[in-house]
Amino acid sequence: MTHLTTTPMTHPAFAQARWHDARWTHKAVMGLFPTPLPDNGTGPRATSRILYRTEPDVAGGRILIQSDIPPVVDGVRTRPMDDVFVRYRPGGTVALLLHANTVRTINRTRDDGNVRTHRARVPDTLLNGWLKDRLEGAATLHGHIDTSPLERALGPRRRGRQQIITIYRATATITNPTRLIDLCTAGIGRNKAYGCGLLTALPTN
Structure with missing residues (x-):
């Protein structure tokens, strides 16, 4: 449970x-x-x-x-949470709230042939797509997606900078209740140990 x-x-x-x-x-x-x-x-x-x-x-x-x-x-x-999960049904609407560590892995090949890997924050223009991809098979986003940044140190600071968390607020239509429950219980994205990834999906109807 x-x-x-x-x-x-x-x-x-x-x-x-x-x-x-x-x-x-x-x-x-x-x-x-x-x-x-x-x-x-x-x-x-x-x-x-x-x-x-x-x-x-x-x-x-x-x-x-x-x-x-x-x-x-x-x-x-x-x-x-079973009291909430039991209300999930295909076609139902949920209000979503998520604090996510929105990063992507970038690989660059150096002149010597070695590949250098680092992570960078997803650009603002791609934030909606980042969430859409992770909800695929569980729920379909609709309407306005509100995103706002939150600066916080996640573990050791890199180059003295804070890492920026994205706060998502949106509504979505459930396509697969079981898949949505899996996302809610497993979390979304990186740095779950540091307060990221908890997806709240509350039914609105």
């Missing part, structure tokens, strides 16, 4: 409150769970499909945590 937990950012477990530090946030969120967590070889977070998103401007500041195993701390509210 998949659980969704709402945790205030003022919770005593976050007393140090270094929300600008993605590594600290990851450690703080993982500290809410029982130990040891199961590990099938992909790591405890991935094994229990733990995804989270910080929302400092909502309800006085909160963290949404989605996981197969619920956190074991007082002062948080947990509910089963």
Whole structure:
């Protein structure tokens, strides 16, 4: 069963409150769970499909945590996501919210024949296509897609720069409920350990 937990950012477990530090946030969120967590070889977070998103401007500041195993701390509210997933049906409409690390891999062949690989942020003109591609087979985007940047350090800074996260807000029509559930539980894109990839898809009808 998949659980969704709402945790205030003022919770005593976050007393140090270094929300600008993605590594600290990851450690703080993982500290809410029982130990040891199961590990099938992909790591405890991935094994229990733990995804989270910080929302400092909502309800006085909160963290949404989605996981197969619920956190074991007082002062948080947990509910089963099955109540939402059961409402998915072909042709139904959902409101989407996603904080994504929108990057692409670029390969360049050097003069010596060696291939240099690096990742770069997807250009603004291609952001809608990035999300459309990842929802293929699950839902079809329609209407206006709102995208806005959010600067945050994701792990070690590269060349002293922040990496930019894209916040997506959109609506979509469900084409395959099972595939959409898979995307919601597995997450979308990179840096899931650092607060990216949690797709919220709430039915609107």
